Amino acid sequence: TVERVLFVKVMTDEQMEVLRSQIAVYATISEQLIEMHKFVNAHQDSLAGMRLGGIYVDPLTASGGRKLTARQRWIPTSIQLQMLETILNQGNGTPSKQKIKHITIELSQHGQISESNVYNWFQNRRARSKQKQKMAALPSNYESEIETNEDSPNEKKLRPDKNVPVNISSDPIYSVQISAEVYLLNQTQGIYQSSGSSKSCGSLDQMSYESFLSTPRLDPLMDKF
């Protein structure tokens, strides 16, 4: 077997460990990025697959004036809204399956609509009406929301409306997660130091990219083959 040594290339344990780590890093990054991208698509591209896949052409700019916009979400016609509110106020707080279908058919005479649209509308309406009532505990502040009857459609209620949505939209979290992941992988392998020029990132999004960029490169190792 001694002779055979001459016909194979060799690598040390250290090299192999390095290689293994590098592959692991790439695998992890790929996985995370794919997952991330999938997530983005799933949530922001849910209905009108017009992004990413290629060129996103803004439909609004395409036609000088009217529609042609494949809209992503249903917007009730004014008459539909009227009818919906009327139905809502005609008692029957229970839309129920059967009624939904019927209502949908009726409303479809006045614009595109689907059963789920109707269903969602009632759901949201009720939920939000209830939600509004729930605001009365403000310690020291303004008016208490008077039960506004929604009978009059066609009007936009622009109220001060102490909503306080808060909304901690955790945008950058995924970046942090990935960064952490890469960091740990670097720790594990403990061989490479990130090559310099790590300019401080201003955005968290960029941070993830930067982490990737500071990931150990493969090329130097490849040269050893």
Add this chain to the structure above:
Amino acid sequence: TVERVLFVKVMTDEQMEVLRSQIAVYATISEQLIEMHKFVNAHQDSLAGMRLGGIYVDPLTASGGRKLTARQRWIPTSIQLQMLETILNQGNGTPSKQKIKHITIELSQHGQISESNVYNWFQNRRARSKQKQKMAALPSNYESEIETNEDSPNEKKLRPDKNVPVNISSDPIYSVQISAEVYLLNQTQGIYQSSGSSKSCGSLDQMSYESFLSTPRLDPLMDKF
């Protein structure tokens, strides 16, 4: 130097070629995904929050305002989602009690989760998938959109858009495939199919995913180290 041979591991040219290909594939995929993600962000990242559970900000650290927005409902981590979908699609439409427990344990590796979360997820998922499926044929209603401007002259413009239902796409094929793939990567399995051509597709998302799918497995090779 003969003795030294005993202290190094060897790999054949073929193995090295394979390795090199794999690394190249990962590098390519990573870069492309990053490009895609940048693209997404650049076009509509106004404040697009990706919801990712598992980490929540301590409400006490919030601004001087109030509101104790602690998250009150489980939000699956993306990786958890991946795994769940994978499991769902691996046949086995019936997650029995025992399985639930096992799945929960596995998923708890990637974020907070409880058995009821898993149970509910499967319930909801199945139900809604079925529900969506029910919307198919229905030549539906052609609406008469003539009426749109006459009904309520006294209000803001509600565009009577035509809003073609587009597609369902609640469960894109590629997502499933990716999920499966990622899941499989965690297992160690045989079968190694080369090709290692990296294919370097354009920046179409599905293409990238396909590239990823055709990526040679690492695990079998790693086993040789």
Add this chain to the structure above:
DNA sequence: GTTGTATGAATGAAGG
């Protein structure tokens, strides 16, 4: 073009 708000839609959870 930026920000705030209203609201359609998605989804986790609870009850039967």
Add this chain to the structure above:
DNA sequence: CCTTCATTCATACAAC
């Protein structure tokens, strides 16, 4: 299973 509620996400529109 199925239905319903509660909460959250994402987007259209308005005001600045």
